Amino acid sequence: MNPNDLPSPWVLARRAARMNPSVIREILKVTERPGIISFAGGLPAPATFPVAEFAAASAQVLQQDGAAALQYAASEGFPALRERVAALLPWPVDPDQVLITTGSQQGLDLVAKVLLDAGSRVLVETPTYLGALQAFTPMEPQVVGVRSDDGGLNLDDLRAKAAGARFLYLLPNFQNPTGRTMGEARRAALAELAAELRLPIVEDNPYGDLWFDQPPPLPLSARLPDGSLYLGSFSKVLAPGLRLGFLVAPPALYPKLLQAKQAADLHSPGFNQRMAARVLEGDFLERHLPRIRALYRSQRDAMLAALSREMHGLDVQWNSPDGGMFLWARLPRGHSALELLPRAVDAGVAFVPGAAFYADAQDDAAAQRTLRLSFVTATAAQIDTGIAALARAIRATGPRP
Numbered sequence: 437m438n439p440n441d442l443p444s445p446w447v448l449a450r451r452a453a454r455m456n457p458s459v460i461r462e463i464l465k466v467t468e469r470p471g472i473i474s475f476a477g478g479l480p481a482p483a484t485f486p487v488a489e490f491a492a493a494s495a496q497v498l499q500q501d502g503a504a505a506l507q508y509a510a511s512e513g514f515p516a517l518r519e520r521v522a523a524l525l526p527w528p529v530d531p532d533q534v535l536i537t538t539g540s541q542q543g544l545d546l547v548a549k550v551l552l553d554a555g556s557r558v559l560v561e562t563p564t565y566l567g568a569l570q571a572f573t574p575m576e577p578q579v580v581g582v583r584s585d586d587g588g589l590n591l592d593d594l595r596a597k598a599a600g601a602r603f604l605y606l607l608p609n610f611q612n613p614t615g616r617t618m619g620e621a622r623r624a625a626l627a628e629l630a631a632e633l634r635l636p637i638v639e640d641n642p643y644g645d646l647w648f649d650q651p652p653p654l655p656l657s658a659r660l661p662d663g664s665l666y667l668g669s670f671s672k673v674l675a676p677g678l679r680l681g682f683l684v685a686p687p688a689l690y691p692k693l694l695q696a697k698q699a700a701d702l703h704s705p706g707f708n709q710r711m712a713a714r715v716l717e718g719d720f721l722e723r724h725l726p727r728i729r730a731l732y733r734s735q736r737d738a739m740l741a742a743l744s745r746e747m748h749g750l751d752v753q754w755n756s757p758d759g760g761m762f763l764w765a766r767l768p769r770g771h772s773a774l775e776l777l778p779r780a781v782d783a784g785v786a787f788v789p790g791a792a793f794y795a796d797a798q799d800d801a802a803a804q805r806t807l808r809l810s811f812v813t814a815t816a817a818q819i820d821t822g823i824a825a826l827a828r829a830i831r832a833t834g835p836r837p
Contacts, residue, residue, distance in 0.1 A: 451574040469781075473822035475809040476786045478612060478761055481735075482813075484728045485675045486715060493714040501710060509706035511698045512536070513682070517713040521668070521682050524721070527658035533684050535693055538704045540642055540669040540681030544571035546696045547638055547665065550689070551602050552577045559597060559604040561589060563793035563803070565612045565640065568605055577602075581795040586755065588618035591629055603636040603665075609644040609652040610760025613793045613808040617758055620653040627659040634663075642669040642681075645725055647759035648733040662686050670712055672761075673725060678708045731812075732761065738816040739763060739809065742823035750830055754809075761812045764790070767805040767830065774804065776833050783825040783832075 497505050512518065513536025522531040537543040544567065552558060554576035560568065562581040572579060580597050583590040588608065598604075608618040618626070630637055639656050657664035666684040674680075685693050697703075736757065743754055743765075751768040767773060773789035780786065790806025814822060 451576060454573045454576060456570070456573075471784055472781065472786055473784060473814060473818045473825070474786045475811070475814065475822060475826075476788050477813065478810055479813050480672055480676060480761070481728075481731060484724075484731065486720075486724060489715045489720070490675070490711055493711040496714060497707065497710045505707040505710050507706065509703045509709070511694055511703045513704065514706060514709035514713055517709045517716075518682075520713055520716050521684075524716075525666075525684065526654060527661070529684055533687065533690060535683050535685065535690065535697060536704050536709060537681045537683055537697065538701055539671065539676075539679045540640065540667045540683075541567055541571065542697075542700065542704075543667045543681055543683040544568050544640070546683070546693050546700070547603075547667075548572045548575045548577075549696045550692045551636075557601045559594065559601045559635075560795055561606050561611070562795070563613055563790060563806070564605065564795065565607060566793050568640065569793075569795065572605075579795045584616075586616055588616065588622050589626060591622075591625055594626075595629060595633070598633045598635050601635060603638050604630065605638045605640065606656075607640045607643070608656060609641055610646060610757055610762070612643070612760070613762055613788070613790065614764040615755060615757030615760050615762045616764070617652050623653050623656055623659070627656055630656075630660060630663060637664040638667070639664055640667045642667075642672050643760040644668075645673050645721075646729060646732060646761065648729055648736070649758060652759070657684065662688075665689065673721065673728070674712060674715065678705075678712060680704060680708055680712055729759075732759075735811045735814070735816065735819065736763070738819045739811040739823065742820050746823045746827040747830075750827065752830065761810055763809045763811055765807050765809060766790075766802075767807070769805070771830070771833065772804050773807040776807075776829060779833050780826055780829040783829045785822040785825040785829070787826070 513534065515531070517536060518531040518534040521534045522529040537546065548571050552572060552575035556577040557580060558572055558577045559580050559582050562584045569579065582597055583593040589606065608623065610617055637656055637660060641655060644652055655666065657666040667681065669681040670678055671681070683693065740756055752765060754763055754765040757763060767776065774791065777787065777789055788808040790808055791803045794800060794803045811819065
């Protein structure tokens with residue numbers, strides 16, 4: 437008998453059945469087709485990567501500290517990088533609270549492993565970051581969406597749903613996918629409510645440095661240092677290929693997150709950490725970030741202008757984010773973003789249907805009409821061409837009968 441004809445001997449864990457491919461990653465495969473203009477991926481603009489600085493840092497690290505850089509390292513992270521992270525945060529943080537992670541996505545995975553059991557209740561914004569849903573789902577929690585508007589969470593709905601929740605996960609700054617930002621008054625009220633309810637907050641902030649006109653308000657973690665866990669990333673301000681992020685945890689929670697990190701990968705790449713620490717020395721970010729902000733603001737403006745021009749008469753709605761990488765749009769009633777996508781790809785443009793970002797969007801007709809557009813990896817000319825193609829696809833698709 438051919439062994440290949442036998443039933444598979446592998447039995448999957450129950451959690452494995454809950455793991456699903458990223459909708460965004462699947463769409464990105466489509467964008468590899470020649471001629472496709474992609475507004476789908478949340479990829480930083482390659483022009484912002486500090487290649488020369490990393491070339492110099494790489495040579496310095498190998499020359500001065502090569503053996504240590506290529507050796508196993510402490511799970512907590514490279515001390516100089518942890519100190520730099522603590523110094524960059526806008527509230528007092530001890531470097532011993534900083535854990536370097538292999539991208540902020542690993543931070544979400546560690547949070548899920550340490551804080552969630554099967555059936556645990558976890559609260560998220562509506563909509564929320566798809567990667568967080570992917571990280572939480574294998575732990576088999578009950579993920580509950582809290583109603584949200586342009587200013588963030590609806591606090592009355594949060595109060596109604598908070599009982600028994602392990603934590604609230606949110607992105608207050610230039611949120612993925614909507615681009616919205618929670619204002620000062622809402623943050624202050626949320627911090628007060630979370631303290632009253634004893635509801636822990638997991639605050640994810642990969643986009644907070646990408647503001648266009650003024651920085652966002654103080655993080656929630658600065659207001660609730662013992663009741664919040666803060667996630668950050670170097671992917672958007674340095675380069676995603678480094679796979680470096682960090683979390684800031686209260687002292688009571690830090691040891692278990694560290695143990696989960698040790699079990700996952702022992703430590704994040706020490707060589708990369710040393711390079712990042714060198715690049716971040718001095719006033720590098722003060723010089724580097726304004727260039728990123730100026731570029732992304734010009735691309736946002738190009739997309740807003742193209743939408744105003746091309747979507748005239750189509751009853752399509754969109755927002756104007758104050759920073760970040762994403763713009764959120766809503767199709768007219770009767771339309772489906774998922775059904776629009778193949779027509780758009782045929783027209784030469786790609787986006788992410790918004791329903792993927794909802795904890796449960798199956799029966800939500802409004803969610804089915806939403807889509808996320810990333811404006812940072814396309815040139816102004818590509819934005820003009822791509823938005824025109826998207827408008828043609830919307831006209832050709834029409835509403836459902």
